Amino acid sequence: MSFNALVLAGSRGGADPLAFYAGVSDKALIEIDGETMLARVVAALRAAGAARIAVSASSPAVADHAAALGTEPLAAEPGPSRSTAAGLAALGAPLVVTTADHALLEPAWISQFLRDAPAGADVAALLARRDLIETAAPGTRRTYLRFADGDWSGCNLFLLATPRAAAAIELWRAVEADRKRPWRIVRRLGPGLLLRYLLRRLTLADAVAHLGRTAGIRAAIVAAHDGHAAIDVDKPADLDLVRAIVAKAQHLPTD
Numbered sequence: 629m630s631f632n633a634l635v636l637a638g639s640r641g642g643a644d645p646l647a648f649y650a651g652v653s654d655k656a657l658i659e660i661d662g663e664t665m666l667a668r669v670v671a672a673l674r675a676a677g678a679a680r681i682a683v684s685a686s687s688p689a690v691a692d693h694a695a696a697l698g699t700e701p702l703a704a705e706p707g708p709s710r711s712t713a714a715g716l717a718a719l720g721a722p723l724v725v726t727t728a729d730h731a732l733l734e735p736a737w738i739s740q741f742l743r744d745a746p747a748g749a750d751v752a753a754l755l756a757r758r759d760l761i762e763t764a765a766p767g768t769r770r771t772y773l774r775f776a777d778g779d780w781s782g783c784n785l786f787l788l789a790t791p792r793a794a795a796a797i798e799l800w801r802a803v804e805a806d807r808k809r810p811w812r813i814v815r816r817l818g819p820g821l822l823l824r825y826l827l828r829r830l831t832l833a834d835a836v837a838h839l840g841r842t843a844g845i846r847a848a849i850v851a852a853h854d855g856h857a858a859i860d861v862d863k864p865a866d867l868d869l870v871r872a873i874v875a876k877a878q879h880l881p882t883d
Contacts (some may be wrong), residue, residue: 640655673726707801720729725788731860750847768866
């Protein structure tokens with residue numbers, strides 16, 4: 629599949645504690661194994677075959693770095709959903725959307741995501757099961773949605789497959805605002821599905837399909853094959869974990 633890509637690298641305003649912890653001006657410029665997180669994400673997207681890559685940035689330093697990486701800097705809008713809408717308008721569909729703090733992103737995950745996204749879906753999201761995440765990174769703390777088919781965490785990787793995906797962005801904005809409060813996301817399902825959720829009889833795929841129908845689109849989930857796909861860098865403990873994972877991978881024996 630030919631696709632373009634958008635990397636969300638804006639800030640939420642004010643000083644970023646994680647950037648301060650790492651000793652840099654902006655989170656996207658934090659280095660891991662000698663490369664900025666933004667450079668690692670861009671390299672993964674490029675290796676997966678992205679035709680055009682844009683970076684939504686609110687900081688001049690990040691915008692300059694994005695340009696130096698050969699991507700197209702876009703001015704970040706207030707909030708990630710509006711930035712995504714601007715990216716879709718500029719780049720068109722199909723558009724892969726991810727974040728600059730997805731420092732472990734691998735080309736194989738992107739390719740698998742695109743292969744496994746159901747034909748006909750307007751929007752798809754990659755999620756990972758709790759057991760996979762805890763096997764990949766024991767002790768890591770993630771926010772989980774609990775369904776009949778297991779506990780799931782998002783992987784910061786989305787596919788806006790068709791122009792109809794624009795209808796999903798407002799819904800995505802609401803879900804993103806509640807991402808640390810899963811019960812508020814589930815409340816949007818309505819009484820019938822909410823009861824099924826509470827009884828652990830509702831699957832994640834059914835829930836996402838229902839939310840998509842409320843926006844007039846076909847939405848789907850894709851299951852990650854590697855639990856590391858759910859690990860982003862939100863806090864100092866995440867940064868330390870990611871650096872340790874990368875350092876360990878660098879020292880693995882090769883055949």
